[in-house]
Amino acid sequence: MAKKTTTRDATDTATIHDVKLKRGAGGELHQIAEGEAPALTTAQGGPVADDQNTLRVGARGPLVVDDFHFREKIFHFDHERIPERVVHARGYGAHGYFETYESLAAYTKADLFQRAGEKTPAFVRFSTVAGSKGSFDLARDVRGFAVKIYTQEGNWDLVGNNIPVFFIQDAIKFPDIIHAVKPEPDRAFPQAQSAHDNFWDFISLTPESMHMIMWVMSDRAIPRSFRFMEGFGVHTFRLVNAKDESTFVKFHWKPKLGLQSVAWNEAVKINGADPDFHRRDLWEAIQSGNFPEWELQVQLFDQDFADSFDFDVLDPTKLIPEEILKPQPVGRLVLDRMPDNFFAETEQVAFMTQNVPPGIDFSNDPLLQGRNFSYLDTQLKRLGSPNFTHLPINAPKCPFAHFQQDGHMAMRNPVGRVNYQPNSFDEGPRESPMRGYRHFPAEEQGAKSRLRPESFADHYSQARQFYISQTPPEQRHIAAALTFELSKVETPAIRERMVSHLLNIDETLAATVAQKLGLQSMPKPAEAAVETRQDLEPSPALSIVENGPKRFEGRKLGILVTDGVDAELLNGLTAAVTTHKAVCELVAPKVGGVTASDGSWIEAHHMIDGGPSVLFDAVALLTSAEGIEDLVKEATARDFVADAFQHCKFIGYDASAMPLLEKAGIDDALDEGVLALPGESGLSEFLSELGKLRVWGREPSVKFGKA
């Protein structure tokens, strides 16, 4: 008998025969030495002799229906796809754990929050909303931030986004907003874009979306990496303690490495250069042991706070500014393992907002309640069976027992005679009145009707607050994004209607956009349900630039090298990058690498055509007198430098690279972000400058032609 093999799939134990074969270069079959490879089998475990040719009559004759191996293989293949998620189809996940800092027993009886230092396994899936599974990572879009924590009292799914508010206030509008943003139904484009008539038509007719629109037009919607973005539970939830006392809570995930986004022009180019930019980033970080981390912070408040707050805490288009209610850190989430198989885990993971353990409960936010209704249905459709909880990625990791049975692909059925409750055979699981989930007994009353509360009616105050909380470059990006998006809208009335809303948010913003759109005259401000917009204080927590990392840790330096590169300088720079817990990748004119000044061979990660500067957070040009001559002839080398400059990146260069700066047309525009290397104070000075990430002061001259 053959030995049992060590591979993981179902063919593991199917090596039941002695002879193993493999095909040689000429197509002939050889016996595989014992232990060399497992035997290929059918899904039924039968050994396969020939997996290269179908069964046929004669060498050139018809195929025969006896070919059970072919039929099984092709039929299985035909069924490989499951419906993609109706939203958030493109996503990428990773495993990790949640660690509780201190006991939160005063607020919640949720088991995972009881003991300081306790680690609970978790799985996170990040996603874009509008694009299909095969779309590109850097679409301007909201990012999903869905966290499943496998607690000892059942799975807790916090299905959030990287933006703390939402487009709509009532779940009944969800199909409309999603239909509007997805490709238009007659032409099936544009893919993964909100820049089209249907989206802006719906938005301009839906004033409650204005706050969210400010966020989506900001750089929040083009994050540099999943690792550098925040996550938000969005809604107000409840924490409930052992005494059945409830505290309202909003959940926030804060990235340890700070916030960072890319520039729009960069996003467009990244999508071409590396459509998997965000996936690759997460994969590389985790595979290299640089585990991404977020802190869970909570805004806790009671009914008195809710009553005194300017807005309704049940309105998902509003946030509570951090300056008014400081979020408190309660734990951290670390992602430290990629799935073994994308389909089995990331594709089949099923998040549901209604998955909450005892101690976490809902508020009456109508969007949240509508979501609680929707998510189970979508998993039934998508995964095809109520037994999707049998999949390892969805199964609880705590003991569980119930009488649900049968159905497609049931892998677990009740054992024994009894499959009902109550029973007098003393068999099977029983309810736990004390430990089991009890809904918070909130008292409710009112007439049954379809209405929106008046307390949800102010749609512009927080939209303005977001806008005025941004730094000047961030405000410019919002104006540019609105202009770009609306420039793709064919219907002039929609463009005008949007400007009429912008007038209620900020007149200068409206004027900038109107001017770029070529509006002949300014429309009237949109009629607002609430007459007076509140003048709220700016909230610095809303700016990305204000909350950047101030260090280069976790970022990537791209070093363009040529033959003859100064070996000492290059080694010094790569060492300095490592010291700063960042990474660098080398880009060379040819595939393979370059020969350095000391004759050593230096491996490069990219050939220049495949390694444009948009893939890096900053760049360095380390060349040589001989190498630069050929390099300046490469259009891609020129773009490498010109793009880095226009995207306001730091550029380090050694003296030999000056001709390339000239070729890129920036030699007379060198500013504090273009630094000669090694520099007077050495390379660590360059590295600490990189911590600023961008030279935003450069932007008006490169992008807007201002001196």
Ligand code: HDD
């Ligand atoms: Fe949703 C998926 C986040 C409103 C209905 N949603 C989905 C995912 C995220 C969110 C991150 C992807 C989960 C994954 O990775 O598998 N959704 C949100 C947030 C919302 C929101 C933060 C507002 C605050 N969603 C929302 C509403 C509805 C839905 C109002 C319907 C009433 N969402 C769904 C869904 C999806 C989904 C159709 C599609 C795939 C899935 O559930 O698993 O049920």
